[in-house]
Amino acid sequence: MDCDKCGKPAKVHLTQLVGGQVKKVALCNECAAQSGVTDPTGFALADMLLGDGTVGKTPSVLPPKPSVSKGRSCPECGFTLEDLKRIRRFGCGNCYVAFRDEVNDMIRGMHKGATHCGKVPDGLMEMRQRKLRLTELRERLDHAISAENYEEAAGLRDEIRQIEVALEETEP
């Protein structure tokens, strides 16, 4: 077998089975050394445990280029649709909102489903519950005031203030 990079006789063979497909890489000693595969076994043993099958696809560090904006871009980080098509990775969390349609296309077939049904961050749950409670309390306060029930309104106002302080402390 010949080296995938330069065509010389290959000495290093790496194979993996991902997505039902067997992928093989054959390299000569020089190209192997150049790609950091100086010792195929040492290399693969560690990568096997750590990699997620994305090794060698696209470099994960992308030098941020000033993108001469062609097409849409993320309002938060300036990542463009072109960047997304090129590296199939995103610039920031808000890109997922900015490129919703593209996201839906990408994740189809990639995952078992399209909607998250796993863990939700602890703090977020609490914050959401507090915000819901806050909305409820504010409505009740309006009612209490229009009903001229000032004693209840004072109590509600205290509780609202408490929650607002707690939210300020947790929200960055």
Place this chain on the structure above:
Amino acid sequence: MKHPADWMTGKGADNAVVLTSRIRLARNLANVPFPGWAKKGQRQEVLEELLPCVEALDCMKDGFSKPLESLSSVQKQVMVERHLISREHAARGEGSAVVIERRQSISVMINEEDHLRMQSIRPGLDLTAAYETLSEFDDEVAGAVEYAFDPALGYLTTCPTNLGTGMRASSMLHLPALVISDQIGQVLQAVNKIGLAVRGIFGEGTESLGNLFQISNQSTLGESEATILRRLERVIAQVAKHERNAREKLLEDDPDMVCDKIGRGYGVLKHAWIIDSKEALNHLSLLRLGGDLGFLPGETVALCDELLMEIQPAHLQVHNGSKLSPEERDAIRAEIIRSRLQTLQPPDIRFIKKTGGEDDTSPDLGIA
């Protein structure tokens, strides 16, 4: 870092077939560009926010915490060989850091592909427990920072392949009997069909190096962590059972052949003066099998696992204290193995472990 990690020594778990269980969680901060897209200053800010908060966690007490630029390339390489950081992370410098728990069972990479990649490794098949430990750790971090999270898409990650749970779960399996008896192809194809990823290291031809394989989840979105872990654990347990049955069958059908293979492995490792990692890995695999089958003392399994780590290039270099050429590495590798095997008695066919063999070799994987 001088000592082997807890999961390497395999205490307390039956890890003759399933060596390790590993969970990795990917997390990012809200409203900051991901590391690959962030500007240098933004990466630095993320590091300054995350590092103290990770270091402050209870389980990181007396842990190891370093910015990557302060580590030498050999130090980084040793961490890669110990599966504590990724090769991609080792290639990074300024703006990235690594935090490792004292027993090396939890490690955290800051500013790898995602702002935060947390990992927990355990010996044996124990994915659920590894997840629970890491999930608690994750909760503590979540209490201190705001994660990028979307109700519909879950944890937002740089690469859409990690979206949702952000969880990658995997086990490393040692499957020599399935390889020797030529059933490995079928088993791996079956596992792959269920939607799990299988990776092995193959040398020339189809013979795999060290008979080691990794099984992991491919999908991270659309199912809960518990569902993903349950399926993985079920499949891995089945593959392990196939391997056990194949070991039984080999012993029954041709004990002389098995003893011969293990004996040859033993002979080479005990007497070689120059050995490359590929040859060493293949013979260590046989020795490991011998330890499990009773041809060799039971401690042989743990001894082989330690050697699998120690004979890797950066570990050899640290052992030696200076830079080594590939030729020097092969000589030192042989020397280390010889000295560790000095007191190991040769395999003896009379000591084959007597176990109640199971006939059930077919089952849910749908392998004929």
